[in-house]
Amino acid sequence: VTLTTxxxxxxSLILMVSYGACFAFILFxxxxxxxxxxxxxxxxxxxxxxxxxxxxxxxQEFNLWKDSYAFVDGAYRPLAENETFTNAFRYGNWTITVPILLTQLAIAMGLKQSDIQRRSLRMAVPGVLMIWAGLYGQFGEVGDFSHLNLWGVVSTIFFLWLILEVRQTLISGINNTPDILKPWPSNLWWFFLATWGLYPLAYALPQLGATGDIVVARQAIYSVADIFSKLVFxxxxxxxxxxxxxxxG
Amino acid sequence: VTLTTxxxxxxSLILMVSYGACFAFILFxxxxxxxxxxxxxxxxxxxxxxxxxxxxxxxQEFNLWKDSYAFVDGAYRPLAENETFTNAFRYGNWTITVPILLTQLAIAMGLKQSDIQRRSLRMAVPGVLMIWAGLYGQFGEVGDFSHLNLWGVVSTIFFLWLILEVRQTLISGINNTPDILKPWPSNLWWFFLATWGLYPLAYALPQLGATGDIVVARQAIYSVADIFSKLVFxxxxxxxxxxxxxxxG
Ligand SMILES: CC1=C(/C=C/C(C)=C/C=C/C(C)=C/C=O)C(C)(C)CCC1
Ligand SMILES: CC1=C(/C=C/C(C)=C/C=C/C(C)=C/C=O)C(C)(C)CCC1
Structure with missing residues (x-):
């Protein structure tokens, strides 16, 4: 897809802001x-x-973005046909971060040590399967939407399984939570659904058309989802x- | 070997996830x-x-991967014949990390200061010899498998020696370990065998054929082994x- 300036x-701005925010908040x-x-x-x-x-x-995504387009005849054109730009690095990264985010949730709920391990594992398994199904679906992205959709559905099934496991974790968390903080787990539940729910939207987006706006909108949705599900979370x-x-005490 | 997109x-995803995980866990x-x-x-x-x-x-391996292939006629082709891409950086790195990992093991077993030094040294010697034999074998990788195999066997002999030394360390560790933690050293023993045992598999893999799948599978095995033997360890x-x-106390 050819992009306007x-x-x-x-x-590139969206990608830069995202990685800048991530690096800066390490300190925080x-x-x-x-x-x-x-x-x-x-x-x-x-x-x-x-x-x-x-x-x-x-x-990496930022560098890849810069390397994948060249300014020719007044527009940014992909250097190779069939898009060298890919979101695959994001998926690779989620393989690490999703299990960590879910473990954090179990720890924050104040569960017993053994429950933390059991609950983290039960959430991590559907989480990783969901991502790998999506990654595999992504690879078929160009041209053939039936591959994208089939694996999107498989991934969504794992997502539903994950949602049930997360709910379980939050419910057992509420019991250990001091009364005055009891609203937090249920707010976290809605926050989780709203932010993690953005990813499938970005995944499905290219079906609306192969335009520059859609390419950019996809980066925007992925990045907003990343900032909320990792940093704000x-x-x-x-x-x-x-x-x-x-x-x- | 020519690769599909x-x-x-x-x-590149496998290499990116591996280095990303390593850098991120420094903080941890x-x-x-x-x-x-x-x-x-x-x-x-x-x-x-x-x-x-x-x-x-x-x-470095990631950058080398990107620099070694060019997208020409719908596929990623090696820029120089005879593969410029090499795993040699990995072997160089192991020369540093293997002695450190083995020292960590001796410290964690709660040995006396003087025993820590003696045991670390006795493990580091076969460890480093094993890696250098493998590195030398790797250099002959292209075309001639007899060189690869000869040095693979030499390296494996050092590996067996190393395994005996590690066993010794764990056995002396069990005696100093509080009763409730006694299962840990023996679990570590199996973990060690399972994760370090992956490296020779990746080393031998090219003999199954010069295909793109094998090139990628090799990176996958090396990287899984690295993440488990260093990070998870x-x-x-x-x-x-x-x-x-x-x-x-
Ligand atoms: C349901 C579904 C998906 C869900 C992805 C999710 C929920 C990703 C969450 C990632 C996070 C939270 C990363 C944080 O580091 C995919 C894979 C896009 C494929 C299409 C179907
Ligand atoms: C037996 C054998 C090998 C073993 C390598 C090992 C066991 C490497 C371990 C590396 C680690 C643990 C690095 C961590 O930083 C080689 C050299 C592949 C050559 C073939 C025979």
Whole structure:
């Protein structure tokens, strides 16, 4: 797909802002881990790890974006036919970050050590299967939407399974949560659905047409979803465990 | 070997995820060293060092991968005949990381200071010889499998020697380990065999044929082995010494 100068610039801007935000917030999470009860310290530490790994993959996407287009005859044209630009790095990165994000959730809910392990594993399995099904579907992206859709459906089934497991985790979390903080887990539930739910939209988007606007809109949706499901999620969980630490003494 | 777009993308994806994970987990290990008894602090610190050095070498492999292929006529073709892409950076990196990993093991087993030195040295010697034999064998990779195999066998002899030394270390470790943690050293033993055992598989793989799938599968095996033998190994040892710290007071 050929992009106008505006579209091209907007795309690189979105990617730059995303990786910049990720790298910058490493510091935020590292500094915050000091003020917590030891059992919750891992929550911001893991957010710092997520930020570093997401920042690196978004930096790769940014470089790939620049390398995939050349300015010829007043527009940015893909250097190779069949799109060398790919979102695959994002999917690779999610393979690491999704299990970490879900583990953070189990830790923040204040579950027992053995429950944390069991619950994290039960969430990580459908999470990783969902991503790999989507990654495999992505590869067939060019031209053939039936491949994209078939694997999108497979991935969505894993997503539904994941949603049930996350719900389970939050429900067992509510019981251990000090009364005054009880609304947090259910707010987290809606936050989770709203932010993770954006990814399938971006995945399905190319079917609306092979235009520059759609290419850029896809980057925008993926990036907004990334910032909310990783960075804002990390901030919320860190504040939650800060409160927990002070109520639980 | 010429690669399809999928194979090429998958290869760079595997390398990107590996170096991203290594760099990201530097933070994890750094932050975790604070919560340990002083004698065990070196365990996560050394893991941070391993992550940094492995991340850099995998980043080199990633760049080399991108530089070694060009997209021509709908496929990714090696720029120079006889493969410019090489796994040699991995072997160079192992020369640093293998002795460190083995030292971590000796420290985590709670041996006396003098035993730590003696045991680390006795493990490092066959470890380094094993890697250099393999590196030398790799250089003859193209075309001539008899060179690859000869040095593979030499390397395997050193590997068997190393395995005996590691067993010795774990056995002396079990005696110093608090009863409740006694299963850990023997689980570590199986973990060690399963993860280090993957490397010779990747080494031998090209003999199955010069296809794109094999080139990618080799990267996948090396990378899975790297993540488990360094990163997951580091997490396990860190958790082990965290428990030890709290039981030993
Ligand atoms: C349902 C569905 C998908 C869901 C993806 C999700 C939910 C990804 C979440 C990623 C996160 C949270 C990353 C954070 O690091 C895919 C794979 C796009 C494929 C289409 C169907
Ligand atoms: C037996 C054998 C090998 C074993 C390699 C191993 C066991 C490498 C371990 C590396 C690690 C653990 C690196 C971590 O940083 C080689 C050299 C492939 C050559 C073929 C025979």
């Amino acid at each position: 505006q579209q091209y610039t907007l795309g 999470f590292m500094m915050n881990s000091q003020n917590l009860a030891p059992r919750y310290r891992l929550v911001p530490i893991l957010s710092a790890v997520v930020m570093a790994s997401a920042g690196l993959s978004l930096l 990390g901030i919320i969980l860190t504040r939650f465990v800060l409160r927990r630490s002070s109520y639980e | 999928q194979q090429y993308t998958l290869g 290990f750094m932050m975790n060293s604070q919560n340990l008894a002083p004698r065990y602090r070196l365990v996560p610190i050394l893991s941070a060092v391993v992550m940094a050095s492995a991340g850099l070498s995998l980043l 580091g997490i396990i040892l860190t958790r082990f010494v965290l428990r030890r710290s709290s039981y030993e």
